[in-house]
Amino acid sequence: DLIFPHHENEIAQSEGAFGEKFVNYWLHCEHLLVDNEKMSKSKGNFYILKDIVEKGYSPKAIRYLLMGTHYKQKLNFTLDSLEASGNALKKFKEFLLKLNSVEGGINNSKIDLLIEKTKTKFEESMDDDLNISEALAAVFNFMGEINKLMAESKLSKNDAKKTILLLEELDRVL
Helix, strand or coil, rough: CCCCHHHHHHHHHHHHHHCCCCCCCCCCCCCEECEEEEECCCCCCCCCCHHHHHHCCCCCHHHHHHHHCCCCCCCCEEHHHHHHHHHHHHHHHHHHHHHCCCCCCCHHHHHHHHHHHHHHHHHHHHHHCCCCHHHHHHHHHHHHHHHHHCCCCCHHHHHHHHHHHHHHHHHHCC
């Protein structure tokens, strides 16, 4: 239902309003589903951001849910999936808190290899038509490896700082 010249008009309107180039790339996502039905005003099965935030959901959890599916795949929006996104973000936050509490220790030679492997996998996944699921899996696998090292007290404060720097770098992409 978004046939030519719909997107071209959106770009022209934005450029006319702001006087500068709007975007370098335009990607059209699959339709958003809500509880396994196409979201539409006529069906009345749509949310606006304000409504979801007022229900107590974090804007970051909403963003994480929306970006977690490849743009060529349908996303089925449910409050349960939004809750799961919030839980995933909570794991990230708890992981960062643990990293920030690491003290002393001897540098682990595995850290630089894990960081390089994760960064490479993340970049390759994103370069593969924005394969966000695979990119996020690389981050979660990395977190699992680092958690094992922390549990065995094989992570130095310096290693933790390197880990945080990588996560900050990847977060800038996301």
